[in-house]
Amino acid sequence: MLYCVSMELIPIQTSRLEGKIDLAHFFLSAMEREKIKLKNGDLLVVSSKLVAVSEGNVVDISTIVPSAAAKKRNISRYGTGKEDPRIVELVLREAEKVIPGNMMIALKDGNLMPAAGIDLSNAPDGIAILLPKNSWQSAWKLRATLLKKLKLKKLGVAIIDSRCQPLRWGTVGIALGWAGFDGIEDVRGQKDLYGKSLKVTRKAVADNLASAAQLVMGEGDEARPFVIARDAPAKFTNKKPDPKKIRIAPSECIFEGVYNKHVL
Amino acid sequence: MLYCVSMELIPIQTSRLEGKIDLAHFFLSAMEREKIKLKNGDLLVVSSKLVAVSEGNVVDISTIVPSAAAKKRNISRYGTGKEDPRIVELVLREAEKVIPGNMMIALKDGNLMPAAGIDLSNAPDGIAILLPKNSWQSAWKLRATLLKKLKLKKLGVAIIDSRCQPLRWGTVGIALGWAGFDGIEDVRGQKDLYGKSLKVTRKAVADNLASAAQLVMGEGDEARPFVIARDAPAKFTNKKPDPKKIRIAPSECIFEGVYNKHVL
Structure with missing residues (x-):
């Protein structure tokens, strides 16, 4: 057997x-x-x-001052509408490289990840988890x-x-x-x-x-x-x-x- | 508890x-x-x-007659050297779309797959499994x-x-x-x-x-x-x-x- x-x-x-x-x-x-x-x-x-x-x-979103580059970038996470420029700023800071496009795909630790892995779910309002x-x-x-x-x-x-x-x-x-x-x-x-x-x-x-x-x-x-x-x-x-x-x-x-x- | x-x-x-x-x-x-x-x-x-x-x-590889397109294509699976034109031919037949490049990535059933999913491992010599x-x-x-x-x-x-x-x-x-x-x-x-x-x-x-x-x-x-x-x-x-x-x-x-x- x-x-x-x-x-x-x-x-x-x-x-x-x-x-x-x-x-x-x-x-x-x-x-x-x-x-x-x-x-x-x-x-x-x-x-x-x-x-x-x-x-x-974790980051308190209200403390982020978006750069001009982040404000200019008309970009969306998951195709769900224009993103908060403070979140875009956070992605620009966290990512090794942001791939141009309509969505926020970024290289982070060698992986292609939406929004460089930044997540707002399972977090209190106003907090982003890196x-x-x-x-x-x-x-x-x-x-x-x-x-x-x-x-x-x-x-x-x-x-x-x-x-x-x-x-x-x-x-x-x-x-x-x-x-x-x-x-x-x-x-x-x-x-x-x-x-x-x-x-x-x-x-x-x-x-x-x-x-x-x-x-x-x-x-x-x-x-x-x-x-x-x-x-x-x-x-x-x-x-x-x-x-x-x-x-x-x-x-x-x-x-x-x-x-x-x-x-x- | x-x-x-x-x-x-x-x-x-x-x-x-x-x-x-x-x-x-x-x-x-x-x-x-x-x-x-x-x-x-x-x-x-x-x-x-x-x-x-x-x-x-499954396909007996010896029965495949490669087309001119397959013969011309100096392409490799997994970057391991030039591919048998008969295998290239099989990929061209099986794929919805072959993506140009050095390796044989193809769209098959909506997925990006190497060699359109064709596999020679776990098969007898001379046989390709689709x-x-x-x-x-x-x-x-x-x-x-x-x-x-x-x-x-x-x-x-x-x-x-x-x-x-x-x-x-x-x-x-x-x-x-x-x-x-x-x-x-x-x-x-x-x-x-x-x-x-x-x-x-x-x-x-x-x-x-x-x-x-x-x-x-x-x-x-x-x-x-x-x-x-x-x-x-x-x-x-x-x-x-x-x-x-x-x-x-x-x-x-x-x-x-x-x-x-x-x-x-």
């Missing part, structure tokens, strides 16, 4: 987060309330919004604290957000940073069903994990900012990941024929 | 598929061998490659057969593939067709943590499910072409999905500023 190990996705509900806090403490309190314990080999998925708020990476300052570092730090406090040996942490897809409706997950597991598994050289070597395949394990977590996390008032993935066939590692390794230069990307000069 | 329902992903191993077969029968035999039963409320994820092979949607002819119809048909045979009321089926991501390494999942559940959940109007209405959010549930399944499916010789997602918080429906509804016209897509004239 064949044997298949199944994988579990366990969402953890928390209270609403109101400001800067210690993230590990917040997580451990929720786990205690839920009577769930982390195990060796678990992957912990954390919403980037929670991380950003816990780090105080992305975590450094999701890689936050993942690494949270993992280190949890390994120590819970006396675990194998644990992965991924900080995730949702993202729009080219030409398709609906948001999927993206991992902004991770630690403790191979977020991109190189399966080149592995054999296929006919014994031929796979030549080009890398698996975006962390991004797949982000999308899996999105299934149980919710986007509204569900307040489930943590998901534990248990018995995932992940490769654990203590090596610090290199964020540069996930990026592909636009000219070397398989979609290069699709991009215009503003990306290339 | 708060209560969190966890979700399970159960991979189903099968024998290697050698040619045209009845897909429902192949699945039910594997389930019997594994002693696993489908339950009401399960989502069944099926690899598109398995579906294509089961439908005989995408299923109509993944929507195949999902609908498989679901209907399983509902009847197993006397179930609520069942979702999704046919999935892997896809490359813009500017990032690694493949994630994509749902090519689905039936029996809301593959794109419209959460506009739902309240966020502060009681504000979410304005623009749609969740790509089927694509997230595809990525979740990729975590346990494997890309090599694992032969796990089915995954059951159990206790997923999906919205089940008996309505036939409308494939046109998932597509966004390039000019209306949030990434419009990113595309060149060949896409727009």
Whole structure:
């Protein structure tokens, strides 16, 4: 008989987060309330919004003075009408590069994201939530604290957000940073069903994990900012990941024929 | 106390598929061998490659006579060197539109896909596997057969593939067709943590499910072409999905500023 190990996705509900806090403490309190314990080999998925708020990476919109460039830019988020110039200003400040067009697509941490990841939902009126300052570092730090406090040996942490897809409706997950597991598994050289070597395949394990977590996390008032993935066939590692390794230069990307000069 | 329902992903191993077969029968035999039963409320994820092979949607490469256009096109898949003109010919035949560039990105069923989804891995030497002819119809048909045979009321089926991501390494999942559940959940109007209405959010549930399944499916010789997602918080429906509804016209897509004239 064949044997298949199944994988579990366990969402953890928390209270609403109101400001800067210690993230590990917040997580451990929720786990205690839920009577769930982390195990060796678990992957912990954390919403980037929670991380950003816990780090105080939020902006009071009323304090932003829009530049002339921001005022001039008749641009919209998601095609829903002209944007508040203060939000445009915030995007110009946050983005590595804003791609010209009718919508506010920007490069942020190497990813093409609407409004450079700035979000007004799940925030009090007048407050914009930015992305975590450094999701890689936050993942690494949270993992280190949890390994120590819970006396675990194998644990992965991924900080995730949702993202729009080219030409398709609906948001999927993206991992902004991770630690403790191979977020991109190189399966080149592995054999296929006919014994031929796979030549080009890398698996975006962390991004797949982000999308899996999105299934149980919710986007509204569900307040489930943590998901534990248990018995995932992940490769654990203590090596610090290199964020540069996930990026592909636009000219070397398989979609290069699709991009215009503003990306290339 | 708060209560969190966890979700399970159960991979189903099968024998290697050698040619045209009845897909429902192949699945039910594997389930019997594994002693696993489908339950009401399960989502069944099926690899598109398995579906294509089961439908005989494969091509003997030696039978292809490349056109002059295919021979002229000095193009490569994945940047791994000049492509066999017969494969280029196959891409030209299969694609809705081939985007000019160094790599063979093509529009196929509304998606930007390398080589229009044509794949040589997990196929015998000299054979190319195409995408299923109509993944929507195949999902609908498989679901209907399983509902009847197993006397179930609520069942979702999704046919999935892997896809490359813009500017990032690694493949994630994509749902090519689905039936029996809301593959794109419209959460506009739902309240966020502060009681504000979410304005623009749609969740790509089927694509997230595809990525979740990729975590346990494997890309090599694992032969796990089915995954059951159990206790997923999906919205089940008996309505036939409308494939046109998932597509966004390039000019209306949030990434419009990113595309060149060949896409727009």
